Amino acid sequence: MRNTRLSELDQLREQVATLEQLQSLYEQESIKKTLQLEQALQALHAQNQYLEQISQELTGLSTFQQAILDSANFAIISTDLNGTIQSFNVAAERMLGYPAAEVVGQVTPALIHDVQEVIDRSRQLSIELKTPIEPGFEVFVAKAKLGQISEAEWTYIRKDGSRLPVLLSITAIRNEHYExxxxxxxxxxxxxxxxxxxKLQDINAALNQTAIVAITDAQGIITFANDKFCEISQYRREELIGQTHQIxxxxxxxxxxxxxxxxTIAQGxxxxxxxxxxxxxxSYYWLDTTIVPFLDTQGRPYQYLAIRTDITARKHAEAALQKLSLIASKTDNVAIVTDAKGYIEWVNDSFYRVTGYQLEEVVGRKPGSILQGPETSPATIAEIRQSLIQQQSFSGEILNYHKDGTPYWILLQINPIFDEAGQLTHFIAIESDITDRKLMETHLQNEVEERQRAVQELHxxxxxxxxSNRELQDFAYVSSHDLQEPLRKIQAFGDRLKATCHDSLNEKGQDYLERMLNAASRAQVLINDLLAFSRVTTKGQPFEVVNLKEVLEGVLSDLEIRIEQTEATIDCDPLPIVQADPLQMRQILQNLLSNALKFRREDIPPKIQVRSQILTNGNQNCCELRIIDNGIGFEQKYTDRIFQIFQRLHGRGTYEGTGIGLAICRKIAERHGGTLIAESQPNQGATFIFTLPLESVPTEPLLTASGNHSNQGNHHD
Structure with missing residues (x-):
């Protein structure tokens, strides 16, 4: 029993010992775990500090990156996988008019894109990627999802509804796992x-419409030809490409x-x-051509650009004008063309024959500086200069000098030429050598006693x-008549070109066309003037019964305003009935009465008498009409001179007129078998005595000036 208890006590002691050992081990392990926990807490604290530092640095970096994005000139927009806007930089705000706060969280493309454009692009992309792409956000990101470059032009719609074109690049955003x-x-x-x-397209379109353009390589092989080139050459583009211009x-x-x-072009x-x-x-055509070489980095041409303008019409016009110049160069009369300032631009062949000067010796000089000499009348020179300054015609005689110093007389006619705008462009001078006539006049003056001989020589x-005048008229008529048809063609084709192609011509081409039409118009005016000059006189009409009283009444009616303006009084006798040309009777009476009104004394109203009486000359009854005025008159020694063509006693600045009116009146009287003479004294008025048979037959066809001649002549012309 005792042994049994001892055994139980030993077991208990062993268990206590074991427990004590376990407690000791636990305490040791607890101390160890506590130390490990403390170390872990310290490490965690250090890691938290590190993470906080990293967080601060990332916050700063994010702020820096955002600043960069906001300062960029590009609109930068990020979205999630569904197209919801995540970020919207400042440039995007400026470009589209939306504040970032208003669009972040919204879905694109509905917000800023044209729906129809998105639909159209979905169709194109479906064909390109060979897979259906639905209209919407997928249109923008389909290529980016495949890792392809996604860059295209799009139309952005601003907040105010306005539109702008953009070049949009889209990139996929991936994480560390490439997702x-x-x-x-x-x-x-x-x-x-x-x-x-x-703008470049407009320029190219305008160039293609107005210019003939071709590009060749360095060897001259045509690589490009525009429509105008094909049109004018009549070749198809494929026929021109690969050829040289030899074609x-x-x-x-x-x-x-x-x-x-x-x-030239090979040298750049x-x-x-x-x-x-x-x-x-x-068919042939002319081109005004400019060839520009394109140079490589070595300065060598690698291709040539040819820009051409069709000048065929201009070349035809120049050819026609050259023919006109050729015809003018063959006349016996001297022809001179000057610019608006009077400097010679052209002379005909007769100029050399008369003056001894070649064209190249006188171009750029004024005629007076080389042809006038010590005996040239200063008054005539002054009259010519005054006419040129006033841009008026001049007609008169002047003494010039040959290159060898020999003097000669000319009958000079200068006319100004104006463009369509009324601006003076040229003067044209026609000179007839009248040296022989002037020598004859001098001879007659020195031998007055041989009057009969002098009269015969004068005739x-x-x-x-x-x-000489008839030759000049014949030349003018033939020249103008033969040139009418080609000039009409020039004008017709020029007008047709202007009507059909004016808008397609560039500024230079339009300028060339306008110059051509203006030149043709000026040539037409010149030809018409020449033609009118050749027809100054035409055959008279058959004689018929004419009541001179009715003719006079018609003339006075035509002159009614002028009579009132001058406060003139006209006293008329009854006039008879005669056999005559009615138009010429009206012309002679109107000319004589107009002169009586024109050449009045200052501050003295004109008093004009028309006196009539019947005279018997053998077996013939004649009517004598006297036109008597109280005007300025003239010296009796000029009686014959005033009836000569182009003769004037006063300058054009004093009294108007061309100097042919009285010459025509005398011719009318002579055609009717009558006479026209004048009697006058200075400041005592003038009397013009016109006689004609009551019944007469035309002695010869009369060359008369066309139109109304009431102001074509005067007693001093």
């Missing part, structure tokens, strides 16, 4: 670029011409010139002058 977490869109405003492109070579220009052209210099080409149908001289 797509969203998308980033970067948009650049390309409005300026689009405007520049449109349109007309054979007009020499090899040296083209060799010099190639030498621009070449300009006029080229005659041949179209497919064999001969007048016949010579008539022949």
């Amino acid at each position: 797509i977490t969203g998308f980033l869109g970067i948009a650049k405003d390309i409005t300026a670029q689009k405007q520049a492109e449109q 349109v070579n007309s054979g007009y220009h020499s090899r040296q011409f083209f060799a010099e052209m190639w030498h 210099r621009t070449w300009r010139g006029e080229i005659k080409n041949k179209a497919r149908d064999g 001969q001289l007048a016949e010579q002058l008539e022949i």
Whole structure:
């Protein structure tokens, strides 16, 4: 029993000992775990401090990155996988007009894109990727999802509804596992670029419509030809491409011409010139050509750009004007053309024959500076200068000097030429050599006692002058008549070109066309003037019964306003009935009465008498009409001179008139078998005595001036 208890006690002691050992181990392990926990807490604290530092640094970095994004000129927009906007930078706000707070959380593209444009792009993208792409956000990110470059032009719609073109690049945003977490869109405003492109397209379109354009390589092989080139050459584009310009070579220009052209452009210099080409149908056309070389980095041409303008019409006009000049150069009369300032531009062949000067000796000089001499009348020179200053015509005689010093007389007619705007452009002078006539007049003055002989010689001289004038008239008529048709064609084709192609011509082409039409118009005016000059006189009408009283009443009615203005009084006798040309009777009475009103004394109203009486001359009854005025009169010694053509006693600045009115009146009287003479004294008025048979037959056809001649002549003309 005792042994049994001892055994139980030993077991208990062993268990206590074991418990004590376990407690000791536990305490040791507890101390160890406590130390490990303290170390772990210290490590966690250190890690928290590190993470806080990292967080602060990341916050600073994020702020820096956002600042960069906000300062960019590109609109930068990020979205999640469903297209919901996550960020919207400042440039996007400026570009689209939305504040970021208003669009973040919204879905694109519905907000800022054109729906129809998205639909159209979905169709295009479906074809390109060979898989259906639904209209919507997928259109923008389909390529980015595939890892492809997604860059295209789109239209953004601003908040105010306005639109702008952008170049939009879209990139997928991926995490560290290369998984797509969203998308980033970067948009650049390309409005300026689009405007520049449109302007360039407009320029190219205008160039293609107005100019003939071709591009060749360095060897001259055509690589580009625009529609105008095809149109004028009549070749199709595919027929021109791959060919040289030999295909349109007309054979007009020499090899040296083209060799010099190639030498210029091969050295990198621009070449300009006029080229005659041949179209497919064999017709010829002229081009104003500019060839510009394009140079590589070594300064060597690698291609050439040729810009041409059709000048065929201008060349035809120049040819027609050259023909006109050729005709003018063959007349016996001297012809001189000066600019508006009076400097010589052209003279005909007769100029050399009369003056001894060649064209190249006088171009750029004034006629007076080389032809006038010590005996040339200063008064005549002054009268010519005054006419030129006033841009008026001049007609008169002047003494000039040959190159060798020999004096000669000319009958000079100068006329101003104006353009359509009324601006003076040129003067044209026609000179007839009247030296023989002047010598004859001098001879007659020195031998007054041989009156009969002098009269006969004067008639001969007048016949010579008539022949000379008739030759001039014949030349003017033939020249104007033969040139009418080609000039009409020039004007017709020029007008047709202006009506059909004016808008398609560039500014230079329009300028050339207007110059051509203006030149043709001026030529037409010149031809009409020449034609009118040749027809100053025409055959008179048959004689018929004419009541001179009715004729006089008609003339007085025509002059009614002038009579009132001058406060004139006219006292008329009854006038008889005669056999005459009614138009010429009206002309002579109107001329004589107009002169009586014109050449009045200052501050003295005109008093005019028309006196009539019947005279018997043998077996013939004649009517004598006297037109008597109280005007300025003239010296009796000028009685014959005033009836000569182009003769005047006063300058044009004093009294108007051409100097042919009284010459025509005398011719009318002579045609009717009558006479016209004058009697006068200075400041005592003048009396013009007109006689004609009551019944007469025309003695010869009369050359009369056309139109109303009431102001064509005067007693001093």
